Amino acid sequence: MRSLKLPRITFWRALFGVIVALGIVVTFIRYTKGLGATTNLSDKFPWGLWIGFDILCGVGLAAGGFVIAGSVYIFNLERYRPILRPAVLTALLGYVFVVVALLYDLGRPWNLWHLIIMWNPHSVMFEVGWCVILYTAVLALEFSPMLFERFNLERPSKILHAITIPLVIFGVILSSLHQSSLGSLYLIVPEKLYPLWYSGNLPYLFFASAVAVGPAMVIIESYLSSRAFRREIELPILSQLGRVTVVALAVYFVLKIEDVLNDHLLPYIFTFNTEGILWWAEILLGVVVPIFMLSITKIRLNKTGLFYSALFVVLGFILNRMNVSITGIERYAGAGYFPSVMEIVVTLFVVALGIGTFALAMRYLPVFPKEKEATHDKNGELEVVSLKSTLARVND
Amino acid sequence: MQKMGILVDTTLCIGCYACEDACAERWGFPKQPEVHELSAVKNTTVQQWDDVYVPRMCMHCEEPSCVSVCLVAAFTKTNEGAVVYDADKCMGCRYCMQACPFQVPRYQWNNPNPKVMKCDMCHERTSKGGVPACVEICPVQARIFGPREDLVQEAHKRIRENPSYYNAVFGELEAGGTSVLYLANRAFDKIGFKTSLPKQPLPELTWNVMSKIPNYVFWGGTLLTGIWWITNRRKDVAEHEKRAKDAELKAADRTNGNHH
Numbered sequence: 203m204r205s206l207k208l209p210r211i212t213f214w215r216a217l218f219g220v221i222v223a224l225g226i227v228v229t230f231i232r233y234t235k236g237l238g239a240t241t242n243l244s245d246k247f248p249w250g251l252w253i254g255f256d257i258l259c260g261v262g263l264a265a266g267g268f269v270i271a272g273s274v275y276i277f278n279l280e281r282y283r284p285i286l287r288p289a290v291l292t293a294l295l296g297y298v299f300v301v302v303a304l305l306y307d308l309g310r311p312w313n314l315w316h317l318i319i320m321w322n323p324h325s326v327m328f329e330v331g332w333c334v335i336l337y338t339a340v341l342a343l344e345f346s347p348m349l350f351e352r353f354n355l356e357r358p359s360k361i362l363h364a365i366t367i368p369l370v371i372f373g374v375i376l377s378s379l380h381q382s383s384l385g386s387l388y389l390i391v392p393e394k395l396y397p398l399w400y401s402g403n404l405p406y407l408f409f410a411s412a413v414a415v416g417p418a419m420v421i422i423e424s425y426l427s428s429r430a431f432r433r434e435i436e437l438p439i440l441s442q443l444g445r446v447t448v449v450a451l452a453v454y455f456v457l458k459i460e461d462v463l464n465d466h467l468l469p470y471i472f473t474f475n476t477e478g479i480l481w482w483a484e485i486l487l488g489v490v491v492p493i494f495m496l497s498i499t500k501i502r503l504n505k506t507g508l509f510y511s512a513l514f515v516v517l518g519f520i521l522n523r524m525n526v527s528i529t530g531i532e533r534y535a536g537a538g539y540f541p542s543v544m545e546i547v548v549t550l551f552v553v554a555l556g557i558g559t560f561a562l563a564m565r566y567l568p569v570f571p572k573e574k575e576a577t578h579d580k581n582g583e584l585e586v587v588s589l590k591s592t593l594a595r596v597n598d
Numbered sequence: 599m600q601k602m603g604i605l606v607d608t609t610l611c612i613g614c615y616a617c618e619d620a621c622a623e624r625w626g627f628p629k630q631p632e633v634h635e636l637s638a639v640k641n642t643t644v645q646q647w648d649d650v651y652v653p654r655m656c657m658h659c660e661e662p663s664c665v666s667v668c669l670v671a672a673f674t675k676t677n678e679g680a681v682v683y684d685a686d687k688c689m690g691c692r693y694c695m696q697a698c699p700f701q702v703p704r705y706q707w708n709n710p711n712p713k714v715m716k717c718d719m720c721h722e723r724t725s726k727g728g729v730p731a732c733v734e735i736c737p738v739q740a741r742i743f744g745p746r747e748d749l750v751q752e753a754h755k756r757i758r759e760n761p762s763y764y765n766a767v768f769g770e771l772e773a774g775g776t777s778v779l780y781l782a783n784r785a786f787d788k789i790g791f792k793t794s795l796p797k798q799p800l801p802e803l804t805w806n807v808m809s810k811i812p813n814y815v816f817w818g819g820t821l822l823t824g825i826w827w828i829t830n831r832r833k834d835v836a837e838h839e840k841r842a843k844d845a846e847l848k849a850a851d852r853t854n855g856n857h858h
Contacts, residue, residue: 238707245637245704248695276822278829309690309705309712313670320670320687326804327693328669329811371822375815389803390663390697393794405807535701 218554225551228544232306240544244537251541254527256303256549258384259520260296261334262408265416266423267293267341268377269446275370282443284436287348287569288427289420292560294341297334299556306548326386333380340373348567382409388526396530398470398481401461404526410457411519414450417443418492418515425509431564441503444496447515455489477533480525488518601660601679602724603746603777604733605753606653608789609763611740613651615644617732621655624720624731638704641717642732647789650782653741654790655732656681656702656717657769658777659799664694664703666801672714679746679777680719688714699773699795719777746777753781774799 232240243250270289273279305311317331343362350359385408388395401407421440428435461467471481492514501507532538541549563569615631618640622629627639634643642655658681665673665681672687673694683703690712695703706712720730724743733743742749753767768780772795780786787793 234710236706236708236710236712243707245695245707246701248692248705272822276826276829278826278833307691309692310688311690313687313689316670316687316689320672322666322669322671324666324801324805324808325669325671325693326808327667327691329808331669367826371819371826374822375818378818379811379814383807386804386807387693389807390667390800391699392796392800392803393699393792394696 218558221547221550221554224547225554228547228551229306231544232548237309240542240548242539242542242545244539246535246537247531247539249527249531250539251528251545251549252303252307254524255520256307256552257300258523258527260300260303261384262381262412262415262519262523263419263516264293264296264300265377265381265412266420267296267344267416268337268374269413269416270420271344271370272374273446275367276374281439284570285420285424285439285443288423289416290341290344291348291563291567291569292419292423294338294345295556295559295563297338297341299552301334301338302555303548303552306552326383326389330380330383330387333376333383337373337376337380340369340376343369344373348563348569351568352566377412378409381412382406384408385526391531394531394534395526396470396477396533397465397467398477399526399530401465403457403461407454407457407461410450410454411522414447414454415515415519417446417450418512418519421447421508421512422516425505425512427564427570430561431570433570435505437503437505437508440505440508444502444508444511447512448493448496451489451493451515455485455493458485458489477525477529480521480529484518484521484525487514488521492518600745600747601677601777602719602743603658603679603749603779604719604730605742605744605749605779605781607740607742607756607781608650608652609781609783610738611644611651611653612738613644613646614737616735616737617642617653617741618644620731620735621717636702636704638706638715640704641715645790650784650789651740652780652782652789653732655778656719657700658717658719659699659773660775660777661773661799661801663697663699663773663800666804667693667697669693676721676725678719678721678724680721680724681716682718682721683714683716685713697800699792699800746779749779753779756781768793771797773797774802 228240237243241250241252266289270282270286273282274286305314308314317328317335322328344366346362347359350356350362382405385404385406388400388404389402392400394400421443424435424440427433462471471478492511495501495507495511495514498507501511528539615634618631618634619629621627621642622640625639625641627641630640633640634645636643636654642653645652645654658679659675662673662675662681664683665671665675668688669691670687670689672684673681674684675681692705692714694714695701695705702716704715706715720728720732724730729743730741733741742752744752750767750770753770757763757765757767762783764782764784764786766786768782768786768791769776769778774797780791782789785793
């Protein structure tokens, strides 16, 4: 077993090492030479990959945290409890690394704290900033039981248990606010953003798509981690999650169609320029195809089918955010933009750090429920078995 | 104090670029006679469209998008009409650049501690009753400085008196109006202006949503708490019923046992 597993891990570790090494070099260049030396950003194109992918997609893809926490604690859907911890952990890491990416994008990151004392309540960015700070704190608290359990701290565990419900409610409110506000950021540029993406519905579209993509990310991550850690996959739960995604995607689809009809976009969607084609790609591959796939019970109950459906949702989501933040702006800006190699390196660096931290947490913290063979044993033996399996994983 | 503004009559501009140099001097920028684009070292410029010279700079909107979007309030619309920027507050998110309907703010991309650069209507002069450097130097009064209301009147007077003017004042209504106003002898989209801008002040578009947030937090919180209360109550009731049933069964068992 070990001899089979080692080379695969070595490859990933080597790749990880290369990305981290490149990332450190680019970090140095970024902070000594400035944004001009590292990015393809320009006066006409001030926001690029780091905002479009690292921030807009990063926050959206971490939406699983509030969707699952809300389902378990507020709607009392106990069946989702086994995936609550991985979802909260992913969300927390997602937000932490969104902030890390932001430190690269901000021209004067050392002034980030100004947000706390220099208020402008008219700014959508102000609201997003505050929601992200507060929600990251909420996620850290929702995550903390994993640490308390790991180190057998009973008192903080009890305190946290007592405040869980208000905390989760606060988290859901904060999430719905800033997930939608990322769309509201673009409300102020009606002339800049291409009509296929500009809409008064932007906040609702961003929220609906975040609710759709959050569970899809949980599916993907459970699928991949079940392979990487040779864990049983929680298929019945994940199939249920697939249904949540279908409902959210359907709402999103209706809003998109409403836009087409209300804003008279028919001529635009039947103009097959870059924007038109990307719009169709987004709607067909990211919305229509996964709705169909996930509506077919056979596909939804099959782990590979479920995985690929979720993958379509995630890729469609990323395409949408890139269209809003980059493609949809290019025509008005009169300038093209494609990320520089160094921008891509930083994005990979941040993602790699996120995945690396997740893998570490999986190894050392009680993230997933105890394995199936362990749960069959009597209480006394259960701990021994799970400890053994943890040790085995660490040794790998 | 009255809100001041600048009226630019492009039919008068002769393309001498004296304003560019005066502006560069005032900011301490290098003089660049070959470049006619706004940049981090050029806050006003004169662009040529066919035979028309068009001086460009920050439009100093009446309700500026940059002021509205800046999360640390680094931008201010002053009482004198200028839109000014405070680099000490700025964290460099560049939302101002993204949001500006006239694509004016420029960035010091190659500075590791970068600032946003834009015209501030020579704020230190105008706040003391003075005139901006570009206006002062103009040999043909293509730019004139005065209270915005008077400038709007003056612009319409010129249009009335001379039919060769295009019948509109750019900046009077665009994006809710700007402090910098333009006259021309042809449609403004022919000389580099984006004429598709809505007449509505753009910050209203976000404020419509932002102003709903306190209500949303209150009603959302109430709704979620309500849902939790219902689901939790159902769980409690279910548990209670189960316990009652168990107890009943046990009691029944016991009585049966006693009888046997």
